Amino acid sequence: MKAAVLKAPNEISLEEIDTPKAGSGDVVIRVRAATICGTDIRIYRGRKTTGVRYPSVLGHEFSGEVVETGGHAGLSVGDRVGLCPFIACGHCDLCKTGRENLCTQGSAVGYEIDGAFAELIRIPAQAVAAGNLRHLPDHMSFEEAALVEPLSCVVNGQNKVGVSSADSVAILGAGPIGLMHVHIARHRGAKRIIVSDPNGHRRDAALAAGADATIDPTAEDVALRIRAETGGRGADVVICAIGVPALARQATDLAAFGGRISLFAGFAKGEVAEMDVNAIHYRELTVTGAFGLSRRDFDQCFDMVATGRLNLKSMITHSYPLDAIADALAVAESGAAIKVALRDG
Template sequence: MATTIAHGALMQAAFFLGPNQMELREAPVPVPGLGEVLLKVNACAVCGTDLRILGGGKTRGVYPPRVLGHEIAAHIVSFGEGAEAAVGLPIGQRVVFPPGITCGACRFCVIGMENHCKRREAFGYRYDGGFAEYMVVPAHAARRGILMAIPDTLADAEASLAEPLACVVNGQRQSQVGVGDVVVVAGAGPIGLMHVQMSRLAGARSIVVSEPSTARREQAMAMGATMALDPTHDEVLDVVRSVTGGDGADVAIAAIGVPGLVHDLLRWVRPGGRVNLFAGYAGSGDATISANLIHYGELIVTGTSACTSEDFRVALSLLASGRFDASALVSHQFPLAQVHEAFDVTRRGEGLRVVVRP
């Protein structure tokens, strides 16, 4: 898969210029400098975070003009001086990588919480991401060994989902989903459906999904949910109590960022139950809850943000082994020339994971 790049060659790239401004432009193909790696992007999925950045709802750490996109599958085109030995992979090797570049030395990196690294930088924020034909991995990221080989059995579009799946691996660990658990998942978008599959793999005996979309409820059932409820008609609390003999679920996971749902999740779980706030929330994220539900119920409430490199390795292994089936989650694929349409489809919620193929 070696690619020859002519000197002065141009590429297409979608640049985020500011709120609601993204422009497909010609730009020079980057030349890798000392210790850097040039990648040809094969696939980049559209994440809800990309939508928030484009819409102006997320600005922290984003430096326009910037190429967005952090759910990336690519292959190695060339190395800057000294990079090949550091990376240990050949030209042509297909790779995925965590979007966050961490220092490896701060307190959070040392205790295994590198997703909270004080010096964390990210592709699609500080460095150009995957909605372009080519991109460069900075030298300090290459030295950190972030590039991971994609097995030959795994297609690029599915491989690009390693990043969101890694975040779900993190959320499942926080939630401690285990054998025999009753799990409630609020929201059956791509992330909620990943939680359904992962809960089934963890041995949950019953997985209840709350989702207003008929199509997504059907998808949840196809991916292993025990039942899929329409919260506009069904009383989720009553159903959960009937399933559990009145006790409540062992785990409830918020896979959609609706602040009003937080209180509901606290009511859905049993005493000693676990609630995971996986989804991000717009603005301040303020939610009104009853602290007594947590206090008297001895509930464990956790949040999940991003992933660690170990989460990423676990996710890639799940995809490569076929234990986790990502194929049904890729609903649309667009060429880079239709990147705006890819964002529009994602924004309208018409598909699951939408992948751009530069």
């Protein structure tokens, strides 16, 4: 079969590799849609190396059709399915206390397990047995199903800072993740959502997604504007949706007394950021990270999208066939797209 094989940083190419076969309990899926994540770009460029193998196949946001059922009674060839790509061990203390997204004994599709930038993908029996596969309703597109994974990570992040209808929310970065934060904050009824991004196209997309106001950080003082938008208080929640360490420092300037800060975006290993510890102490700010997703997050987001409570269709702005992987990655990295999909047919 064809697959986009990552051989080394900055080296990815379409190649013929062995077609996966279902072992006992495994399921094989024909990939119908796989979307490109910012983390895929970071791995491709060598900025993320933890858990990365060479050679390997990336891609953890995807959906497709079952071609081998692995003997599971609830699956048939041709079934349309999506997948929660993180497979927790289910036995460690983190898993037992409801924090399976932090499980250090687990594995993930697109990392330890070859991913979806390929024609076919093998889903391990452990993932199937744990309930990671979900059947798509007829009206749910493959592209929408692929977006459930990053949306689930966003829900995990907003749960950590407790975004609610009482909150003003400042989101730094209006890339795909920042826009999903807008969608979820609006879904939760946040009283005011302000988004900062230097890209005019993405600021427009943030307004379309439900933001109340946007800021061009190259043209105005973000802190002054946030205070103006919040009656002088600052934002109750500040979300760093892009992995720029300097934004962590800025976040403390933007937060209200008692505010919560989410360092949501991935940062390169070894990167450090200066933060105003005096502000954290005297204004009782809460600073938290957010990593990955749990099956509970995935199921919640899958149901929101499947029932139409959240519409993400407009986020897919560019689509390419698998054999145009180089073009797809280039457009995703350029910032010209919101979300780029690799599609079969």
